[in-house]
Amino acid sequence: MIGSTGFLRVPSQNEQEQNATFVHETMSRMPSFTDSLDASNAAYVESFTAEGVPGRAGTHLLLLTCMDSRIVPHAIFGLKEGDMKVLRNAGGQMNSEVERDIVLASHLLDCHNIVIMPHTKCAMASLSLTEVRTKLTDLSGMDFSSFEPRMIDDWEGKLRADVASLKANALLKEGVQVRGARYDVDTGTVTWVC
Numbered sequence: 073m074i075g076s077t078g079f080l081r082v083p084s085q086n087e088q089e090q091n092a093t094f095v096h097e098t099m100s101r102m103p104s105f106t107d108s109l110d111a112s113n114a115a116y117v118e119s120f121t122a123e124g125v126p127g128r129a130g131t132h133l134l135l136l137t138c139m140d141s142r143i144v145p146h147a148i149f150g151l152k153e154g155d156m157k158v159l160r161n162a163g164g165q166m167n168s169e170v171e172r173d174i175v176l177a178s179h180l181l182d183c184h185n186i187v188i189m190p191h192t193k194c195a196m197a198s199l200s201l202t203e204v205r206t207k208l209t210d211l212s213g214m215d216f217s218s219f220e221p222r223m224i225d226d227w228e229g230k231l232r233a234d235v236a237s238l239k240a241n242a243l244l245k246e247g248v249q250v251r252g253a254r255y256d257v258d259t260g261t262v263t264w265v266c
């Protein structure tokens with residue numbers, strides 16, 4: 073705020089309170105992003121038919137895939153509520169935490185068929201660590217030089233290694249099948265790799 077002398081003037085207590093009230097009233101009139109979600113959810117609830125569906129996956133399937141918004145896991149395999157467990161992260165990658173969850177699900181939740189499914193055009197597999205750090209710094213102005221996202225150099229090699237790692241886990245329930253596939257975001261096709 074510039075005063076009559078041209079110097080920066082600190083707003084009075086009264087002005088600060090008026091500004092705060094204005095901002096609060098303006099914000100409260102603005103539609104929140106949850107408003108549209110509520111509307112969509114109300115429609116979903118109207119046609120909801122999955123009451124009482126058991127928590128165990130009906131098809132014994134567990135899918136590990138990327139968080140990419142082009143992947144709609146249940147739709148890809150023609151599944152519905154209660155059919156499949158889904159774990160997601162950036163790249164659809166195995167790590168110790170995910171591996172622990174899958175081991176748990178293999179015993180406790182009867183997940184006998186595990187699919188690890190990265191996808192085409194995945195940002196995690198198309199940028200190098202240096203590129204992604206530079207991009208994040210450019211976007212934010214913050215220092216990302218020691219940020220360690222798990223970028224993928226060779227998607228097929230990584231997928232085969234992830235499948236092999238899970239298969240070799242001594243704690244995985246006996247008889248559990250593990251397969252690796254790749255999803256094509258332009259055609260919807262799932263191609264089995266290993």
Ligand SMILES: [Zn+2]
Nearest residue numbers: 138140163194
């Ligand atoms: Zn991805």
